Amino acid sequence: MKTLVLVAHPKEQDSLTQAFLKQALTFGNQDIKRRVLSDTQVDGFLAQDEMQDVLQAERIIFQFPLYWYSAPANLHQWLADSLITPYKEKMSAKELGLVVSTGRPESEFALGKKQGYSLSELLRPFAAIADNLGMRMLPYFVIPQFEYQTDKQHQQLLIDYLQYLELPRDHSFSQREEWFINRLAQLTKNKDESHYQQTLSMISQQIAERGERLTELKDEVAMIKNIEEGDL
Amino acid sequence: MKTLVLVAHPKEQDSLTQAFLKQALTFGNQDIKRRVLSDTQVDGFLAQDEMQDVLQAERIIFQFPLYWYSAPANLHQWLADSLITPYKEKMSAKELGLVVSTGRPESEFALGKKQGYSLSELLRPFAAIADNLGMRMLPYFVIPQFEYQTDKQHQQLLIDYLQYLELPRDHSFSQREEWFINRLAQLTKNKDESHYQQTLSMISQQIAERGERLTELKDEVAMIKNIEEGDL
Known part of the structure; x- marks a missing residue:
């Protein structure tokens, strides 16, 4: 299965989480491609060959840190620039996955807890996008507080992450x-x-x-x- | 009450809806300010005097067209640039309103309908932001399919819009x-x-x-x- 990981991180170069996930791909198979969305993108920034990767992928992963309970601006810009006619209609039957890193513990994302809303609630716009395009939504993959995780947790993360990218949904x-x-x-x-x-x-x-x-x-x-x- | 309307629209100059809402403000009181977020913003784009408007406002309105079930990228960029220390802690007790224009009828935003999710669900990240900052969320104000509305509907919209900006919440x-x-x-x-x-x-x-x-x-x-x- 061809998987394309689109990384949306305004400071991708400085992110330990993104560096780790990038390194993890060296253990992955050859069918995984990774692209970092530019932070200084303008309308139509996505070059032809980049869009080819999107169209060829069977599974598309948006990988981003949660910024104010949503994706960073550059992913929103990418959606506006890329999910246009005629590309829009070519997205159907692809899978859509989300790899979301958070600065807060996952347990805080719940009714009455500090963040108040679950990630399932906050990420709903992506479910709506998937529905709109006829894509199949994968369960989201959350990486809470990467920098506080132990080495053992990081090793487990590496395995879980690769399996998320490579294994069939069910x-x-x-x-x-x-x-x-x-x-x-x-x-x-x-x-x-x-x-x-x-x-x-x-x-x-x-x-x-x-x-x-x-x-x-x-x-x-x-x-x-x-x-x-x-x-x- | 001081109200600040922050317009986030990548093509604000071309938008009939935004032109109408701008015109509506000439009927409004003197305490309403309107600012259009730049589409080519960079880190820290918000000038000092602009941030003063934010800090002085008692009610802040994000006014935007729904883009892929969320706000356009430039509002997300604004959030990341502006809601930072020390401004973050100065947002509490302000009101947060959303004026959301949609290209689809409001009735489509429901379980089993074409868009599948309600606006209350899709706009949840803004509720989380309000909670996080101690702001008080106003009900959202939706403008569905402005260009298909009749003159009478537009007149009603003008009144409802101004009341949304000016009247106390309850x-x-x-x-x-x-x-x-x-x-x-x-x-x-x-x-x-x-x-x-x-x-x-x-x-x-x-x-x-x-x-x-x-x-x-x-x-x-x-x-x-x-x-x-x-x-x-």
Whole structure:
């Protein structure tokens, strides 16, 4: 699947989160492209070859920090400049994902909590865009307070992020397992580098944990089937 | 009350809606200021005197066309540039209003309708901003399909718009009546111009209709009071 990540960050060069996510792509497959939206864009800033990437992608990801409960201005500018006739009608059947980094904990985004509104509520304009264009909305992917996360959380983030970009929307356990095995094979080619080694051990651990969970789930499903035959 | 209208429209000069709303302000009182956000703004574009208007205003209105279910990019840029320390903390207790023009009928903004989401849902980021800053959110003011509206609808819009800018949030009937009388007095000074005459007759009609409604309501309230004394 061809995935295009459009990064909208006014200070992309200074962002540790964006640097990490960019680095993460070196572990990803060849079908992921990443483009940073210019902050000084003008009408029609999107060059022809950039629009080709959009049109060729099966999955488009808007990746941005939450600015005043919305995307930064340059993403809004991009929407106005790019989602025009005749491009508009060519967006249908593509998937739309959101990778949103926040400076506040995710738990604050709820009724009665400090931010008052859920991310599902605040990101609703993107759902409306997806509906309007006939795109399929993916669940949003939130990265809360990246700089406060531990190394272990960062490693987990790397895996979750790549899976968000690469795996089919309603992927099965076996597709997820397969993904791990593929990445494992890729990583062992680079076994000299300690950074890769870390990730390798992380992934191995994940496989083991997920394998156990899978076995448990299979048992549960078998049990349910026995109890409620006919109902399934 | 000092009201500041911040117009965010990438093509403000070409917009019939914005031209109409600008013209409407000539009927308004002296406490309304209007500023058009620049489309080619850069970081810190807001000059010192412009920020003074923001700080002095008791009611701030964001006036914009709905672009992809949100505000145009230049309003998002303004938010990022202006709502910063130390200005942020000076926003509390101000009122925040939204004047939103749409290219689609208002009825389409609903579950299962063509746009799928209500304006209350789509404009939620602004409610979150108001909450964050301790501002008081006014109901939004929507102008659907201005160019398809009749002259009579435009006259009504003029009145409703000015009242939205000028009247206190939870105004009473008598405040509304008083507003009409004040405007009437102002307009009779310009009785030579037919445009003003039209508006004059419109306003007179409004006063008559509202007067009748007021009498009815007073009767209803008196009746309820008689029936359910103690409960009120």
